[in-house]
Amino acid sequence: MLDTKHATQKDFVPFLEAAFDVVSVEPALSLRLVEVKPLATGDRAGGAFSLLWQGPADLQLAQGTYRLNHVDLGPVDLFLVPVAQTDEGLQYEAIFG
Numbered sequence: 001m002l003d004t005k006h007a008t009q010k011d012f013v014p015f016l017e018a019a020f021d022v023v024s025v026e027p028a029l030s031l032r033l034v035e036v037k038p039l040a041t042g043d044r045a046g047g048a049f050s051l052l053w054q055g056p057a058d059l060q061l062a063q064g065t066y067r068l069n070h071v072d073l074g075p076v077d078l079f080l081v082p083v084a085q086t087d088e089g090l091q092y093e094a095i096f097g
Contacts, residue, residue: 002076007096008046011073012036020053020068022061023075031055031068031092039097048097053080057089 002011012033019030035052055061061080069075080092 001074004076004078004096006046007076009036009038009049012051015070015073018070020070020073020076023067023069025061025066027059029055029059029061034091039095041097044096046096048095050096051078051094052083053092053094054086054088055090055092057085060090061092 013036015033016036017032017034019032022029022031031053032055033051034054035050037050037052039048039050041048060082063079063081065077065079067075067077078094080094082090083093084091
């Protein structure tokens with residue numbers, strides 16, 4: 001499992017456009033990582049950054065902590081916040097600050 005306390009942007013960049021399964025959500029749901037963006041503020045050891053995820057329009061997650069899993073990265077627990085509705089569906093953001 002990826003330790004989010006020490007995670008950096010570099011941990012996620014290889015997975016841009018990859019689908020992550022949201023664990024323990026029914027019906028099954030996948031989110032696609034669409035952006036890894038550095039943030040100017042924050043003093044965490046791994047640097048401040050945000051992850052933007054794209055989900056479907058027909059199934060929405062409430063703000064909260066979810067376990068996302070990718071076959072190569074493994075599971076990662078993230079606090080996701082719905083931030084935008086697009087033509088493709090709902091977008092979620094996780095901030096590492």
